[in-house]
Amino acid sequence: MDQPLPSQERDYSFGKGYCWIMTATERAHIAQMLMVDISELSIRGNIMLQDRGVCSCCGKHTGLDDMVHNAMFAGVHTQEFMLNILKTGPTGPSPAHSIICSRCGTKHEGDYMWIPPAEVWDLDDK
Numbered sequence: 001m002d003q004p005l006p007s008q009e010r011d012y013s014f015g016k017g018y019c020w021i022m023t024a025t026e027r028a029h030i031a032q033m034l035m036v037d038i039s040e041l042s043i044r045g046n047i048m049l050q051d052r053g054v055c056s057c058c059g060k061h062t063g064l065d066d067m068v069h070n071a072m073f074a075g076v077h078t079q080e081f082m083l084n085i086l087k088t089g090p091t092g093p094s095p096a097h098s099i100i101c102s103r104c105g106t107k108h109e110g111d112y113m114w115i116p117p118a119e120v121w122d123l124d125d126k
Helices: 024-034 064-073 079-088
Strands: 008-012 015-021 045-048 097-100 107-112
Touching (some): 064 097
Antiparallel strands (some): 015 045, 097 107
């Protein structure tokens, strides 16, 4: 497991956001869950309302792989839906989500929420 880069804190018109830059481990985990080649996941990261957490049980940092895992294995979203979101960004507002560690199954404290506007989803130009 690789250590994620520190979140990049940014100010937006709606408030503060935290850029979670995806690690190689997260990217590989997502590709495995979605059964796609890693090259299909060009997203650099995602922007959240809060910084990454750390699992109190196994020490894994929260990541986009946890959110994909939670949505897929809870039956909330299909592989196709998740891959589309990762390629094009969120389509609209989303409620806050509980995050279960995809490594050990421990629930993180609090809820997590990503920033939906398309103009902040692409991190490459920031």
